[in-house]
Amino acid sequence: MKERQKLKARADCLSREFGDEILVYDQQRNVGHCLNSTAAATWKLCDGKRSTSEVAEILTQQLAAPVDESVVLLAVEELSRARLLVELEKPARRTSRRNAIRAIGIAGAIALPLVTSLVAPTPARAASCLANGRPCASPAQCCSGKCGMGGHCNA
Amino acid sequence: MSAPGVLPQVLPLLPPGWKKSRRASVQRLYSLVVAEGRQRAGVRRMHVLYADSLRIARDTDLDQVLAALETDLHRYIAEASPHLTFLHAGVVGWQGRAILLPGHSLSGKTTLIREMLRLGATYYSDEFAVVDNFGNVHPFSRPLGIREDSTFAQTKHTAEALGATSGIKPLPLSAVVICKYKAGARWKPAPLSHGEGALELMASGIAVRTQPEHTLRRIQKLVKGAVFFKGTRGEARQSAASILSTLSADSHGGTA
Numbered sequence: 421m422k423e424r425q426k427l428k429a430r431a432d433c434l435s436r437e438f439g440d441e442i443l444v445y446d447q448q449r450n451v452g453h454c455l456n457s458t459a460a461a462t463w464k465l466c467d468g469k470r471s472t473s474e475v476a477e478i479l480t481q482q483l484a485a486p487v488d489e490s491v492v493l494l495a496v497e498e499l500s501r502a503r504l505l506v507e508l509e510k511p512a513r514r515t516s517r518r519n520a521i522r523a524i525g526i527a528g529a530i531a532l533p534l535v536t537s538l539v540a541p542t543p544a545r546a547a548s549c550l551a552n553g554r555p556c557a558s559p560a561q562c563c564s565g566k567c568g569m570g571g572h573c574n575a
Numbered sequence: 576m577s578a579p580g581v582l583p584q585v586l587p588l589l590p591p592g593w594k595k596s597r598r599a600s601v602q603r604l605y606s607l608v609v610a611e612g613r614q615r616a617g618v619r620r621m622h623v624l625y626a627d628s629l630r631i632a633r634d635t636d637l638d639q640v641l642a643a644l645e646t647d648l649h650r651y652i653a654e655a656s657p658h659l660t661f662l663h664a665g666v667v668g669w670q671g672r673a674i675l676l677p678g679h680s681l682s683g684k685t686t687l688i689r690e691m692l693r694l695g696a697t698y699y700s701d702e703f704a705v706v707d708n709f710g711n712v713h714p715f716s717r718p719l720g721i722r723e724d725s726t727f728a729q730t731k732h733t734a735e736a737l738g739a740t741s742g743i744k745p746l747p748l749s750a751v752v753i754c755k756y757k758a759g760a761r762w763k764p765a766p767l768s769h770g771e772g773a774l775e776l777m778a779s780g781i782a783v784r785t786q787p788e789h790t791l792r793r794i795q796k797l798v799k800g801a802v803f804f805k806g807t808r809g810e811a812r813q814s815a816a817s818i819l820s821t822l823s824a825d826s827h828g829g830t831a
Binding site for chain 2: 434436437438439441442443445447450452453454455456536538539540541542543544548549550551552553554555557561563571572
């Protein structure tokens with residue numbers, strides 16, 4: 421019998437729960453991710469022991485609504501794109517968003533899995549920028565994005 | 576500082592709420608070398624500012640060097656503070672709670688804040704939302720830096736000079752309003768979920784790269800009970816009125 425691939429969430433990320441969503445911070449890449457309820461529930465079940473079909477079964481029980489494997493596959497695709505899973509030996513089977521929508525149904529009881537990502541800024545980028553003519557140490561500090569040779573922001 | 580006579584110009588640049596310390600050791604040492612004597616033809620006397628051993632400004636105009644000191648010092652505190660998390664956001668107090676306006680430079684935060692102050696909001700900051708371990712927002716009420724023209728230069732105005740008052744008490748959060756200016760746009764914001772809103776706040780964190788755990792923990796406390804809106808706004812006056820009336824209509828409780 422063909423062995424099913426097991427899913428494993430990366431353990432080196434920081435995470436915090438916001439209701440049924442999860443905010444994950446990837447310290448290696450300095451990127452934050454918001455996992456919606458379906459992606460979050462899937463991610464929590466990726467313990468390295470379960471396959472997509474097993475995750476779908478558990479989600480069906482947890483959410484008291486039928487969760488098709490195509491929904492889990494879509495969640496895995498979203499999580500993999502955000503690099504929140506330990507790399508799979510073989511890429512996971514792909515599914516289309518259309519398949520997942522069809523499986524959920526128009527008035528679906530669960531949301532399509534979604535991962536939204538934003539890069540964490542450096543302190544220089546996070547703070548207010550400097551006006552033209554102001555002394556600068558790097559282009560990131562200047563509103564114009566240009567720190568001239570003389571160490572001043574210019575147009 | 577090579578010229579103690581410059582000290583009165585430096586003190587107003589220190590972060591709001593600064594205190595004298597008796598400690599002999601410091602975490603960061605600023606050295607200001609003031610060029611003294613008359614400027615002569617052919618000789619450019621430079622004022623130089625160092626942070627530890629790094630030269631951060633060198634200019635013939637002392638005001639420019641002092642402005643660099645203010646910027647670097649505030650950013651350093653925002654980045655290094657162990658007990659507070661600094662988010663790049665404007666803050667006003669409204670009906671006893673805080674409204675956060677996160678946004679990049681030039682996104683129009685200060686313009687919107689000025690209009691909110693005109694409508695009776697209390698000034699907290701036009702640069703940093705300072706969040707404590709309980710998720711309350713503290714004031715960082717330095718003068719508002721209003722950009723006047725295409726050179727991005729700022730002129731400073733205190734809240735009081737604009738006819739408003741500055742808040743003192745830490746406030747719980749009421750709302751986070753994420754907006755971008757677009758001429759002629761009508762303010763029709765979309766609500767964000769708590770997770771999406773928290774992600775936006777994380778992306779405004781000054782020290783998120785160096786203190787991600789503290790930042791996430793404080794954001795989690797901060798957003799409890801808050802609402803989030805995101806959208807494109809047009810003129811600040813109408814947008815400010817619309818935002819405040821939306822929040823007044825929401826049942827958040829509290830009084831001004």
